[in-house]
Amino acid sequence: FYYRSTSREVRRLDSVARSPIYSSFTETLDGSSTIRAFQKEGFFLERFIQQLTLYQNTSYSELTASLWLSLRLQLLAGLIILFIAVISVVGFHSNSPVKFGTPGLVGLALSYAAPVVSLLNSFLTTFTETEKEMISVERVV
Numbered sequence: 001f002y003y004r005s006t007s008r009e010v011r012r013l014d015s016v017a018r019s020p021i022y023s024s025f026t027e028t029l030d031g032s033s034t035i036r037a038f039q040k041e042g043f044f045l046e047r048f049i050q051q052l053t054l055y056q057n058t059s060y061s062e063l064t065a066s067l068w069l070s071l072r073l074q075l076l077a078g079l080i081i082l083f084i085a086v087i088s089v090v091g092f093h094s095n096s097p098v099k100f101g102t103p104g105l106v107g108l109a110l111s112y113a114a115p116v117v118s119l120l121n122s123f124l125t126t127f128t129e130t131e132k133e134m135i136s137v138e139r140v141v
Contacts, residue, residue, distance in 0.1 A: 003069045004128055010062045011132040015139060017055040024048055069124070077117035084109050 028035065028044055035044055088106040 003065060003124075004131060007062065007065050007128055007132055008135065010058065010065055011135050012138075014055070014058045014062055015135055017051070017058045020051045021048070021055055024051055070121070073117060073121045073124070076120075077114060080113045080117060081110060084113055 024044075024047065028048070035041060084106070088109075
């Protein structure tokens with residue numbers, strides 16, 4: 001929930017920061033002869049660099065949020081595999097009548113744990129990307 005709301009807002013900031021870059025680039029191309037006539041190349045270059053720096057900061061924040069989610073999902077995968085391994089070791093060495101499975105079943109559980117987390121990662125990424133792309137529709141409206 002934290003990632004989804006944060007990624008939406010960061011994408012919104014990203015779109016807002018990208019828009020002046022496009023308009024500045026178009027203005028500069030259309031008025032390049034006037035800019036050169038008044039010798040204001042330095043002013044327009046400095047303004048463009050400021051806009052580009054702001055865009056890069058928002059883009060970096062979006063990348064950082066994505067990496068934060070990826071790290072948390074990898075930690076979740078590690079915890080699931082650790083849980084399966086601990087339960088199988090405890091079940092194997094205990095004298096309880098209930099056994100947690102044969103080594104083959106434990107191996108099967110371990111081999112299915114990683115792809116399940118990978119599918120969760122894919123699902124979350126797709127869902128969040130779709131939600132973030134709706135920002136464009138929101139801006140048009």
